[in-house]
Amino acid sequence: MAAIPEQTLLSGYRVPCVGLGTWKSKPGEAGAAVKTAIGLGYRHFDCALIYRNEKDIGQAITEIIDEGIVKREDLFITTKLWNTHHSKARVLEGCKESLANLGLDYIDLYLMHWPIATRDIDGLYPKTPDGKIDVVDIDFIETWTAMQTLVDQGMCRSIGVSNFNSKQIQRIIDIGFKHPLTCNQIEISPYYSNERLIQFCQSKGIVVVAYSPLGSPQRPWAKPDDPKLLEEPEIVKTAAQYNKSPAQVVLRWGVQRGYMVIPKSVSAARMTQNIELFDFELTDDEMKAIHGMNRDVRCCTNSDATHSPYYPFHEEF
Secondary structure, X not given: OOOOOEEEOOOOOEEEOEOEEOOOOOOOHHHHHHHHHHHHOOOEEEXXXXXXXXXXXXXXXXXXXXXXXXXXHHOEEEEXXXXXXXXXXXXXXXXXXXXXXXXOOOXXXXXXXXXXXXXXXXXXXXXXXXXXXXXXXXXXXHHHHHHHHHHHOOOEEEEEEEOOOHHHHHHHHHHOOOOOEEEEEEEOEOOEOOHHHHHHHHHOOOEEEEEOOOOXXXXXXXXXXXXXXXXXXXXXXXXXXXXXXXHHHHHHHHHHOOXXXXXXXXXXXXXXXXXXXXXXXXXXXXXXXHHOOOOOOOOOOOHHHOOOOOOHHHOOO
16 A cells, blocks of 8 residues: 655645545444554544544544554544634633543644634533524634644644634634644535635645535435436546546545545445545546536535624625
8 A cells, every 4th residue: 555645734744645534424333443443554533522422532542552453642532612612711621621522632733623612501402592693602713812822732732623624724823823824624526626615725835624525415414306416427437447436536626636535435335445445546527527527516515504794604705
């Protein structure tokens, strides 16, 4: 297997450009998947408090390190601050909770999961009487300011954001914080190419990580008649030419565009395929053909929170 290339964050730390996503991985299977992935050569793992599987993943990491298979410094662990933890006091609590869950002394990359803040009562998904997300007006600048302290205290090495638009990122940059915004994790797939936001982030030195890079075929809200990315004839044909799977072709398209991918899987066979991306290269014509599938349609809209003053998707990019 070819080595997984790395990208360098503005903080100076390096991160493998393919990682294992853990959204929707259930407690029990998430830890087993992480163990399998480490055995296959994965070193980059994407987690979040809201996924509710950090403890399972943390136990697996502890066991793998205790067995001498890897050292802590060999792994790059990302996790995320949830929306209920946006106030200055709650940022510290959120990070401590994830550190305890994961059994780690530090997090490699800590992301603000959304620019949207929600009320810190009634669990992680507080709702208003009319069923909408119970948002509160906490400026993400307050949250980002508190995240600076986490780096100062050694709780995390790098900080970044997820689901931020270009104007929100520019606000953070313009203030000129001590610790840079190193990463924006956003939805990207051939159905949602997100070209302008990718270019904006890369022009600022901000590393882009694509979630749902395969079009999130297992998203709970998918409809039976939704188009299926991995069944697109052009992708299937290209995969056959390279003796690869359609998923490998889509992931290769992503890494050739210069961003990182974190496909989700608990299957050893699929996890193996998802990092075997560096022994072939798509031609310019193949890249353009896949790019032409863009529909500008998101899988993840967080539509219950559109009333937040910080909802990110009202902007073009």
